[in-house]
Amino acid sequence: MYRYDEFDAAFLAKRNEQFRAQVERRIEGALTEEEFKPLRLMNGLYLQLHAYMLRVAIPYGSLDSAKMRKLAEIAERWDKGYGHFTTRQNIQYNWPRLRDVPDMLDALAEAGLHAIQTSGNTIRNVTSDHFAGAAADEIADPRPYAELIRQWSTDHPEFQFLPRKFKIAITGSPNDRAVTRAHDIGLRMVERDGRAGFEVIVGGGLGRTPMIGKVVRDFLPEGELLPYLEAVLHVYNRHGRRDNKYKARIKITVHETGIEAIREEIEAAFAVTRAEFEGVDENALERIRARFRAPSLVPGGAGAYEDARLNPAFRAWADSNLAEHRDPDHAIVTISLKAPGETPGDATAGQMRVMADLAERFGYDELRISHQQNVILPHVRKADLAEVYEELKAAGLATANVGLASDIIACPGMDYCALATARSIPVAQQLAKRIEDLRIEHEVGPLQIKISGCINACGHHHVGHIGILGLDRGGVETYQITLGGDATETAAIGERTGPGFSFEEIVPAIERLMLAYLEVREDESETFLDAYRRLGPHPFKEALYGPEKRRDAA
Amino acid sequence: MSRPFTPKIVTANALLEGDVVYLTEDDRWSRRHEDAELLEDEAHATIRLLEAERQGDRIVGAYLADARRGPKGPAPVHFREAFRARGPSNYRHGKQADSHIHDGN
Numbered sequence: 001m002y003r004y005d006e007f008d009a010a011f012l013a014k015r016n017e018q019f020r021a022q023v024e025r026r027i028e029g030a031l032t033e034e035e036f037k038p039l040r041l042m043n044g045l046y047l048q049l050h051a052y053m054l055r056v057a058i059p060y061g062s063l064d065s066a067k068m069r070k071l072a073e074i075a076e077r078w079d080k081g082y083g084h085f086t087t088r089q090n091i092q093y094n095w096p097r098l099r100d101v102p103d104m105l106d107a108l109a110e111a112g113l114h115a116i117q118t119s120g121n122t123i124r125n126v127t128s129d130h131f132a133g134a135a136a137d138e139i140a141d142p143r144p145y146a147e148l149i150r151q152w153s154t155d156h157p158e159f160q161f162l163p164r165k166f167k168i169a170i171t172g173s174p175n176d177r178a179v180t181r182a183h184d185i186g187l188r189m190v191e192r193d194g195r196a197g198f199e200v201i202v203g204g205g206l207g208r209t210p211m212i213g214k215v216v217r218d219f220l221p222e223g224e225l226l227p228y229l230e231a232v233l234h235v236y237n238r239h240g241r242r243d244n245k246y247k248a249r250i251k252i253t254v255h256e257t258g259i260e261a262i263r264e265e266i267e268a269a270f271a272v273t274r275a276e277f278e279g280v281d282e283n284a285l286e287r288i289r290a291r292f293r294a295p296s297l298v299p300g301g302a303g304a305y306e307d308a309r310l311n312p313a314f315r316a317w318a319d320s321n322l323a324e325h326r327d328p329d330h331a332i333v334t335i336s337l338k339a340p341g342e343t344p345g346d347a348t349a350g351q352m353r354v355m356a357d358l359a360e361r362f363g364y365d366e367l368r369i370s371h372q373q374n375v376i377l378p379h380v381r382k383a384d385l386a387e388v389y390e391e392l393k394a395a396g397l398a399t400a401n402v403g404l405a406s407d408i409i410a411c412p413g414m415d416y417c418a419l420a421t422a423r424s425i426p427v428a429q430q431l432a433k434r435i436e437d438l439r440i441e442h443e444v445g446p447l448q449i450k451i452s453g454c455i456n457a458c459g460h461h462h463v464g465h466i467g468i469l470g471l472d473r474g475g476v477e478t479y480q481i482t483l484g485g486d487a488t489e490t491a492a493i494g495e496r497t498g499p500g501f502s503f504e505e506i507v508p509a510i511e512r513l514m515l516a517y518l519e520v521r522e523d524e525s526e527t528f529l530d531a532y533r534r535l536g537p538h539p540f541k542e543a544l545y546g547p548e549k550r551r552d553a554a
Numbered sequence: 555m556s557r558p559f560t561p562k563i564v565t566a567n568a569l570l571e572g573d574v575v576y577l578t579e580d581d582r583w584s585r586r587h588e589d590a591e592l593l594e595d596e597a598h599a600t601i602r603l604l605e606a607e608r609q610g611d612r613i614v615g616a617y618l619a620d621a622r623r624g625p626k627g628p629a630p631v632h633f634r635e636a637f638r639a640r641g642p643s644n645y646r647h648g649k650q651a652d653s654h655i656h657d658g659n
Binding site for chain 1: 567569570571572573574610611614615631632633634637638641642643644645647648649
């Protein structure tokens with residue numbers, strides 16, 4: 001966990017003081033909404049359907065118990081007792097009052113948290129692998145680099161008025177758990193000749209024009225990261241389409257210019273920026289590394305875990321919610337925030353405190369938030385897993401469904417979001433309940449269902465094995481299905497199946513897809529995605545719309 | 555030919571709470587949809603929206619939304635306005651939680 005130095009703390013205090021004065025001037029009438037809106041957005045404050053919404057950054061998804069308890073305190077004191085974890089590793093409070101926001105930001109700053117650049121046409125919260133620092137397949141912990149990018153991009157004058165928002169994701173593992181190919185810049189750590197560096201991917205993105213990012217540099221030595229990123233941003237800032245909001249993201253710049261031409265221009269800019277940095281960034285990285293506490297893992301105790309597995313309920317949870325740790329005596333625990341019938345990604349203040357306590361007692365004081373809207377205890381001794389499980393169960397947090405059909409990603413949709421065209425939360429709730437009633441998700445196996453309530457795709461529907469997109473068709477909520485999306489290193493955009501389904505029809509339609517998969521798969525080892533890739537859309541379309549002949553006649 | 559004008563109401567969000575509000579005939583901002591002034595004349599609707607927009611010290615983002623005559627007063631036409639008038643569907647929060655919705659004045 002990165003610990004703030006005096007500069008960081010003073011910077012945050014100053015920024016919050018400024019915003020407090022801006023809020024006062026808005027309330028007094030000295031600032032119009034037109035003047036105030038960009039200021040509040042820079043501090044993560046949106047105005048949504050029913051209320052303001054404060055989006056707080058959880059930089060690269062890392063928290064400690066003090067930060068998690070602070071999030072709980074904010075939820076209780078100024079909101080309605082819960083928070084919503086998002087697909088960009090942020091937390092959103094749905095009911096703050098304008099007058100309270102400066103106090104909320106001051107309280108967050110006490111724990112080193114903030115809402116800076118969680119909105120606006122700036123470089124947003126840098127996201128990362130939620131298993132960072134713990135994964136068995138990791139080359140190096142990506143978070144010091146993520147912190148370096150945060151410090152460089154925060155209030156960087158050149159990048160405060162970009163053509164559009166700009167999202168960076170970074171992973172230290174070859175297996176991509178951070179959806180790097182669907183970001184404006186994705187950084188995937190790779191090794192070459194024993195040296196660590198990054199594969200740099202540009203121009204990925206979801207939204208109205210989904211695109212898989214293209215590799216612009218197959219190996220960037222780690223020491224050259226910031227000058228290279230700055231070169232990419234220079235080129236984007238120069239060519240990004242400010243004339244059309246829908247064409248302003250870098251994915252369109254890359255698409256229109258072509259990857260070769262963009263690469264040449266970036267390299268030309270890089271020749272300049274590399275000389276300008278003069279090693280400042282490398283010194284900064286060393287300073288940041290020194291401020292990251294790494295846990296001193298306690299060896300031994302794995303035998304107790306094997307004994308605990310005799311309990312079938314524990315075993316079911318362990319099989320779906322544990323991942324391999326780099327240390328054989330430890331495991332990575334994913335706490336599912338997807339209990340069937342509950343809102344994906346929501347946690348009550350009480351649940352946040354339980355997770356903070358568990359992190360403190362059993363997890364070397366570390367927590368992570370995943371883009372899949374779950375919470376991770378990255379380092380748990382195998383000896384403690386049974387106790388952790390019991391405590392999670394008591395708090396309603398032991399749902400054993402990670403990576404399975406009811407582990408659904410859903411954006412807030414039209415229950416909260418001003419941009420949404422349909423609801424997503426109740427679709428996720430009803431679908432998860434139906435999956436629970438059918439008792440088929442363990443048989444169905446790995447399946448990612450992702451739901452967005454509008455074309456902006458915060459629910460990542462394009463990269464869901466099954467994607468659901470909620471639209472307004474003639475004043476009626478309508479849900480389009482896409483199939484075959486993939487959020488990993490083999491990223492793919494899902495393909496639309498055909499006409500959409502009504503709110504009442506969408507859950508039965510997804511049920512038919514799962515049952516069709518069980519019919520057509522070769523054997524249990526062939527996942528939904530593999531079966532789709534082998535067979536194409538035909539059998540799934542039949543399950544959705546009936547035999548082709550009938551469709552033609554209709 | 556332009557489309558015929560359909561009845562509207564003026565709605566916005568309150569500056570301090572962010573809550574959904576509706577412009578009434580006697581120039582108040584009510585929390586209740588049925589208190590809104592139903593605007594059946596296009597020119598009058600345009601004027602009322604301009605008057606609402608001048609109240610930036612109390613409200614944010616005023617716009618005209620479709621509405622129809624209902625038994626208790628104007629009722630929403632589009633599902634988005636129905637959700638705004640009620641609250642989210644996953645928790646009993648927002649307007650549906652207020653047992654006695656009062657005026658915001």
